[in-house]
Amino acid sequence: MTARVAFYTRQGCHLCEVARVVVDRVCADLGETFEEIDIDTSPALQAEYGDEVPVTLVDGRRHDFWRVDEARLRRALGG
Template sequence: MDARVTFYSRQGCHLCDDARQVVARVCDELGESFEEVDVDGDPDLVDRFGDEVPVTFVDGRQHDFWRVDEARLRAALG
């Protein structure tokens, strides 16, 4: 089963740490999975997302950046 949520992050990012907790909690509670991608491992992703990390995609479409709204994520996955 492919993950419905893709979470783009980077090391040492406190916003990423906070957002990861929200994404993990919501996905766990709803029985969904998420894939985390470190943008620093790909120059194209660094160019694409720049300083917007964390960036969250749901079903292949950009959903949030910087912060993850828990209610909005639940609604998108519901």
Template sequence: MSAPRITLYGRTGCHLCEEARTVIVAVCAELGESFTEVDIDTDPALQQRFSDEVPVTFVDGRQHDFWRVDPQRLRSALRA
């Protein structure tokens, strides 16, 4: 399997992060993709960069969304 194309930056206990994860899991299952997840609270630089924007999603190394993940928009980005 190839490297994950999606990275989800979030934090433990974040309800928006849980909602984003649910959308990402569903879209990945549908399209045969995978994702990786990073807890920003384990890295001070990430915590400073994304503190008020989590969850933040990256697709193919570029920032895609923050706060909410729209499944159709994510599908489109993965198909591009």
């Protein structure tokens, strides 16, 4: 099963830590999964998302960056 939410982060990112709590809570509440991807593992990901982490994608589409709005994420996931 493929995760509906992709969560792009990097080590040492305070905003990522805050956003991870929201993503984890929403996905757990709605029975969804998320995949966390460290952008520092790939130069291409660094180039694409470097200044915007955390970045969330829902169903392959960009959803939020810098912060995760809990209500908006719930709506996007049908919750």
